[in-house]
Amino acid sequence: MGSDPVVCIIGAGCSGFTTAKRLRDAGIRYDCFEESDDVGGNWYFDNPNGRSACYESLHIDTSTTRLQFEDFPAPPDWPDFPHHTLIHRYFRDYVEHFGLRETITFNTRVEHAARTSDGRWRVRLSSGETRDYDALVVANGHHWNPRTPQYPGEFTGTTLHSHAYRSPFSPVDMRGKRVVVVGMGNSALDIASELSHRSIAEHVWVSARRGVWVLPKYRGGKPADKLMMPPWMPKPLALRLARKAIRGNVGAMRDYGLPEPDHEPLAAHPSVSIDFLAKSGSGDLTCVPAISRLDGDEIECTDGRRIAADVIVFATGYTMSFPFFDDAELQPDAEHRFPLYKRILKPGIDNLYFAGLAQASPTIVNLAEQQSKLIAAHLTGEYRLPDPARMRRIMGQDERAHLRQYYDAPRHTIQLDFARYVRDLRREIAAGRKRAR
Numbered sequence: 001m002g003s004d005p006v007v008c009i010i011g012a013g014c015s016g017f018t019t020a021k022r023l024r025d026a027g028i029r030y031d032c033f034e035e036s037d038d039v040g041g042n043w044y045f046d047n048p049n050g051r052s053a054c055y056e057s058l059h060i061d062t063s064t065t066r067l068q069f070e071d072f073p074a075p076p077d078w079p080d081f082p083h084h085t086l087i088h089r090y091f092r093d094y095v096e097h098f099g100l101r102e103t104i105t106f107n108t109r110v111e112h113a114a115r116t117s118d119g120r121w122r123v124r125l126s127s128g129e130t131r132d133y134d135a136l137v138v139a140n141g142h143h144w145n146p147r148t149p150q151y152p153g154e155f156t157g158t159t160l161h162s163h164a165y166r167s168p169f170s171p172v173d174m175r176g177k178r179v180v181v182v183g184m185g186n187s188a189l190d191i192a193s194e195l196s197h198r199s200i201a202e203h204v205w206v207s208a209r210r211g212v213w214v215l216p217k218y219r220g221g222k223p224a225d226k227l228m229m230p231p232w233m234p235k236p237l238a239l240r241l242a243r244k245a246i247r248g249n250v251g252a253m254r255d256y257g258l259p260e261p262d263h264e265p266l267a268a269h270p271s272v273s274i275d276f277l278a279k280s281g282s283g284d285l286t287c288v289p290a291i292s293r294l295d296g297d298e299i300e301c302t303d304g305r306r307i308a309a310d311v312i313v314f315a316t317g318y319t320m321s322f323p324f325f326d327d328a329e330l331q332p333d334a335e336h337r338f339p340l341y342k343r344i345l346k347p348g349i350d351n352l353y354f355a356g357l358a359q360a361s362p363t364i365v366n367l368a369e370q371q372s373k374l375i376a377a378h379l380t381g382e383y384r385l386p387d388p389a390r391m392r393r394i395m396g397q398d399e400r401a402h403l404r405q406y407y408d409a410p411r412h413t414i415q416l417d418f419a420r421y422v423r424d425l426r427r428e429i430a431a432g433r434k435r436a437r
Contacts, residue, residue, distance in 0.1 A: 005134035005351075005379050006030065008123050010110045010324065013041020014091060015356030015368035016139035018069065021098050022372035028379050031133075032100075033125065035109040039095050042143050043087045046166070051144035053187070056167045057194055058084045061186055061272040062363035063223035066418075069366050072097060080223045081274075087365075113324045119351065135351040135379060139368060142320045142357060142414075149182070149316055153294035155309075162187040162315035168200045176202050177310040180299055182291065184208040185411075188315030189273040195313075196284040205307055207299070209290040211259035213266075217274045219249055224272075225362040231419040239405060242266060256281040259289075263407050269359055269415060317411055320357070336410035339395050342428055343416065344371050347388040347395075350378075359411070360418040370422050374429050383432035398424075 007023060009016050012034035020032045036049040045054040059081045060067060067087075068074040072094045078086065095101050109126035113136055116122050121136040146161040158172050162183075168174045179201045181192040188206065196204040219227055227245075229238035246265040254260050256277045261268075279285050289302045298306050320332045330346070332338040340346055343358045353375045355368040377383035385391065402421070406412040 004029070007135045007137060007379065008033070008110070008113075008121060008131070008133040009137045009139060009355075010113070011041065011139040011141060012036075012039045012095075012104050012106075013139060013141055013356070014043070014365050015141070016041075016137075017091070017095050017100055017104070018071075018366070018369040019137055019139060019355045019372040019375060020100055020103060021071065021094075022369075022376045023379070024098075024100070024103065026376040026380050028376060030103070030137075031131070032104045033108045033110050034104055034106050035126075037106050038092070039101075039104065040088045040091045041141050043084055043091060045084055045088065051141065053143055053163045054084045055162075055165050055191070058190065060084070060087055060363075060365075061217065061270075062365065063225050065223075066225050067363045067365040069094060069369055071369065081217060110324050112326070114326060115349075121351070135353065137353045137355055137375065138322060138357070139355040140322065140324075143318050145319045145321050146314075147317050147319045148314045149291075151291055151294050153300075154296070155294040155299070155312060156296050157310045157312065159312045159314065162191055162313055163318075165191055165313060168195055168197075172311055174201050174311060175199075178202050178205075178308060179311045179313065180205045180207055180291075180307060180309045181313045181315055182207045183315035183317070184212045184214075184271055185269070185315060185317065186271055186273070188313075189214065189271055189276040191313055191315060192285055193273060193276045193279050196279050198284065204285040205309070206285055206287045207289065207291050207301065208259070208287065210263075211253055211261040211287075212268060212271045213246065213250070213253065213261050214256075214258070214276050215246065215250065215265075215270050215272050216277070217272055219245075228362065228419065231417070231423045235401070235405070235417075235420070239264075239266060250277075257283070258287050267405055267407050268409075269406070269411060270361060320414070332413075335413070337413045339399065341385070341391045341395055342371075342374065342398070342425060343414070343421070344374060345385065345391070347391040350385060353378075357414060358421075359415045360421065361415070362418060367418065367421075370425055374425060374432070377429060377432065382436055383429055384436040385432065386435070 007030040009032040023030045036047050042052050044052050063080050064074050064078045112124040121133045124130050146163040174195050179195050181188050192204050192206050195201045243265045257280045291299050292302045293300045298308050300306050360367050402416045
């Protein structure tokens with residue numbers, strides 16, 4: 001790395017523009033390229049780049065105090081769980097406040113990025129231009145490439161992924177329709193609850209391979225994520241106390257007409273909803289097992305049940321991918337694993353950084369803002385990495401610490417506890433500064 005590195009940032013969602021702000025504060029030159037015409041990424045409703053999963057009714061599941069930026073607190077009059085329009089406005093206000101907009105090149109896509117013989121990065125843009133950089137920051141997000149399961153048979157009705165869902169009337173008019181929502185993650189719970197209103201769908205079935213713990217947004221009148229156990233508490237004790245509190249507050253899933261989970265509370269990425277449990281308990285929606293096959297205008301479930309349906313909405317998650325890389329080592333493996341040092345760096349490639357590439361509880365919004373501290377310190381030489389062998393050993397330890405509470409599934413390969421991660425990241429930055437000295 002030269003003494004005055006020039007950096008390429010891919011993407012101007014919350015991970016890209018918070019990293020850009022940190023680099024500028026550190027005096028590091030950069031170019032930030034955004035395929036769309038504005039900042040915001042996934043939180044830009046109807047984003048013309050096609051990569052936003054926002055639907056009209058979407059409210060974030062993370063409370064304001066947990067999602068706000070350290071450098072730019074949210075307005076004091078915000079509600080506990082803001083609507084997506086507020087989130088996008090907040091992002092735009094951040095960019096305007098720090099004067100970042102003029103440093104972002106909009107309507108420009110990074111089509112290809114590869115290392116040159118001297119270890120730098122050659123980047124080809126959608127404009128046809130090619131530029132060389134000393135370092136590359138990947139902030140392209142991981143909730144834009146929809147994953148849709150395949151089943152035997154054929155369905156003659158309408159199918160769509162939740163990524164394309166905008167409202168009960170767009171892109172498919174669901175009024176009076178028989179709807180199957182596949183999945184029980186946060187988008188599935190939101191969409192199923194909305195469609196199950198008696199003035200919209202004829203009926204909604206929610207199909208899932210396993211039961212989940214549906215957690216309310218509030219506990220004791222306060223946003224539930226404000227009551228998370230502190231990061232200094234030993235994790236086994238914190239989990240035990242949190243699970244006891246959840247069972248006492250929510251009760252058994254079967255009491256709401258839902259299948260019993262085969263795992264403990266918090267052994268999966270939290271599925272949070274303010275009204276799904278009431279909708280299920282009221283009979284407005286029905287939970288059924290996984291789909292085993294499609295048969296014309298019907299689906300068949302693994303228990304043999306057959307359901308006549310008009311529409312299937314697949315709320316089945318996303319595939320992590322980096323379309324600008326050709327190198328297979330820079331793509332997730334077949335099990336959706338992509339291990340990184342502190343969820344930022346790949347050992348042996350010291351000038352490639354991934355920003356925001358994690359599934360953080362409770363939020364990903366301000367994750368890269370924290371990661372950018374390490375990125376900027378490394379680029380300026382104030383922070384030094386351990387040797388690659390030690391990085392790999394620490395990566396294994398970190399994965400065990402973050403993932404052991406979760407059941408094994410592709411959706412959990414990049415899961416982490418935000419507060420514990422940030423606490424560890426601060427320690428690592430301090431240790432890296434000592435190594436540099």
